[in-house]
Amino acid sequence: MKRALISVSNKEGVVEFARGLEELGYEIISTGGTYHTLQEAGVAVKQVADITGFPEIMDGRVKTLHPGIHGGILARRDVPRHMEQLQENRITPIDIVAVNLYPFRETISKPGVTMEEAVENIDIGGPSMVRSAAKNHRDVIIVVKPEHYTTILEELKKGGVSREMRLKLALEAFSHTAAYDSMIASYLSRLNDSYLNDNFILAGEKVYELRYGENPHQKACFYRNMNPGSGLADARVLNGKELSYNNIIDTEAAWELVKEFSDPACVIIKHTNPCGTAIADTLEEAFTSAFAADPVSAFGGIIAFNRRVDLATARKAGEPFMEVVIAPAYDDEALKVLQNKKNLRVLELPLQKNEELMVKTVSGGFVIQEKDLDEMEPDNLQVVTEVAPTPEQLKELAFAWKIVKHVKSNAIVVARDGMSIGVGAGQMNRVGSANIALEQAGDKARGAVMASDAFFPFKDTVEMAAQYGITAIIQPGGSVRDAESIEECNRHGIAMVFTGVRHFRH
Numbered sequence: 001m002k003r004a005l006i007s008v009s010n011k012e013g014v015v016e017f018a019r020g021l022e023e024l025g026y027e028i029i030s031t032g033g034t035y036h037t038l039q040e041a042g043v044a045v046k047q048v049a050d051i052t053g054f055p056e057i058m059d060g061r062v063k064t065l066h067p068g069i070h071g072g073i074l075a076r077r078d079v080p081r082h083m084e085q086l087q088e089n090r091i092t093p094i095d096i097v098a099v100n101l102y103p104f105r106e107t108i109s110k111p112g113v114t115m116e117e118a119v120e121n122i123d124i125g126g127p128s129m130v131r132s133a134a135k136n137h138r139d140v141i142i143v144v145k146p147e148h149y150t151t152i153l154e155e156l157k158k159g160g161v162s163r164e165m166r167l168k169l170a171l172e173a174f175s176h177t178a179a180y181d182s183m184i185a186s187y188l189s190r191l192n193d194s195y196l197n198d199n200f201i202l203a204g205e206k207v208y209e210l211r212y213g214e215n216p217h218q219k220a221c222f223y224r225n226m227n228p229g230s231g232l233a234d235a236r237v238l239n240g241k242e243l244s245y246n247n248i249i250d251t252e253a254a255w256e257l258v259k260e261f262s263d264p265a266c267v268i269i270k271h272t273n274p275c276g277t278a279i280a281d282t283l284e285e286a287f288t289s290a291f292a293a294d295p296v297s298a299f300g301g302i303i304a305f306n307r308r309v310d311l312a313t314a315r316k317a318g319e320p321f322m323e324v325v326i327a328p329a330y331d332d333e334a335l336k337v338l339q340n341k342k343n344l345r346v347l348e349l350p351l352q353k354n355e356e357l358m359v360k361t362v363s364g365g366f367v368i369q370e371k372d373l374d375e376m377e378p379d380n381l382q383v384v385t386e387v388a389p390t391p392e393q394l395k396e397l398a399f400a401w402k403i404v405k406h407v408k409s410n411a412i413v414v415a416r417d418g419m420s421i422g423v424g425a426g427q428m429n430r431v432g433s434a435n436i437a438l439e440q441a442g443d444k445a446r447g448a449v450m451a452s453d454a455f456f457p458f459k460d461t462v463e464m465a466a467q468y469g470i471t472a473i474i475q476p477g478g479s480v481r482d483a484e485s486i487e488e489c490n491r492h493g494i495a496m497v498f499t500g501v502r503h504f505r506h
Contacts (some may be wrong), residue, residue: 004096017149017289064125097133137170179203240345254304266290390496400451405503416448457481466492
């Protein structure tokens with residue numbers, strides 16, 4: 001007798017799969033909701049309790065953890081003693097296991113979910129059956145994804161499932177349980193405020209394959225974190241083709257920066273650096289200023305908004321060639337305007353703070369850190385010069401400080417009137433970044449403010465800033481030569497404040 005055990009949380013295609021197996025002569029056994037689904041569909045199905053001779057107990061916590069089930073799954077058909085023991089214990093081999101697990105991610109994503117509710121949705125019997133079948137995949141077909149049902153039925157009709165396919169299904173099965181366990185570990189870690197444990201587990205599910213990676217000769221895929229939360233992988237694509245690798249990285253950079261602002265804001269990103277950032281009374285004005293900051297670099301860039309996009313803003317943003325627009329929402333008419341550009345990716349994503357850990361791979365391992373979520377507290381600023389910044393200058397300094405946090409180090413940002421007018425990024429020395437930012441700002445730098453992501457090791461950056469007419473500077477402080485920079489500021493009447501916090505970004 002051929003036997004299949006089917007117990008799934010995802011009921012997609014399960015009735016058709018069970019009927020197909022029934023036609024091929026398989027006896028179907030099942031549990032709980034799957035049993036009732038199959039029975040109501042007219043499939044001849046037995047309950048697991050009929051096989052084990054033992055009822056489900058403890059509210060279903062114990063039902064498949066029984067030798068009658070696991071013996072039938074784990075017995076090796078090429079080991080005579082295994083087969084003898086099946087006969088001795090009146091256990092029928094199980095040839096197919098179709099199991100997927102309780103929706104733990106969906107459970108812990110519910111608002112107000114309690115720890116007790118989450119724990120009750122931790123599947124025990126399911127992962128045990130999946131792992132048992134995957135371990136014995138040469139003799140047992142394990143399937144955790146409904147998308148394989150049709151293929152399996154077709155191969156069975158032709159004489160059997162190939163060894164290559166069985167191995168592929170086993171890999172998927174172990175990946176399925178590994179990802180499931182990682183969600184549970186992550187959830188419990190958050191409850192204990194202990195993200196960085198002795199073992200760090202990272203798991204994701206594929207969103208889609210990318211045409212290529214950063215360059216055409218590199219393969220790449222886009223994965224969604226298995227843990228609950230709302231990030232770029234959860235964005236709704238309202239127009240355009242799938243994102244490329246570079247689109248994904250740049251869009252994340254734009255989105256993280258635009259979320260820094262409470263005023264209507266627009267950020268334009270090119271190669272992960274903000275070439276234009278602005279805040280204004282309206283979103284349309286913010287876009288106009290952000291684009292004007294560096295229209296040459298903005299071409300083909302990524303636009304991020306922190307407000308619902310209205311018609312006037314959409315008309316302006318839809319004029320130049322851009323790769324992506326991302327915002328928390330769009331007016332209907334605004335969306336129609338943007339959708340007229342068929343290749344423009346239009347993304348919608350709720351504005352939420354994302355506190356996921358940052359992971360960067362290195363040879364043979366990876367490093368992990370918390371996100372840089374530090375926000376400048378005005379009361380913690382230290383005015384170190386004879387001239388103190390005016391309230392208006394403090395506002396501009398706070399704006400520039402938020403931007404410089406998202407610019408590749410060494411980073412210098414020049415700003416005025418709620419917009420960036422010069423950005424120096426990723427240079428090997430700070431004076432090089434300052435030179436780029438100030439030259440880009442040009443005459444607009446006179447009366448503007450400047451932000452630096454780290455301290456000035458020499459006074460040369462201040463000297464350059466003074467030549468361009470910068471009136472106030474914000475920087476972390478902490479150099480052994482701070483006194484030289486402060487003295488140079490005093491000599492030119494420039495206000496300088498220390499934050500005590502740096503924002504390196506690599």
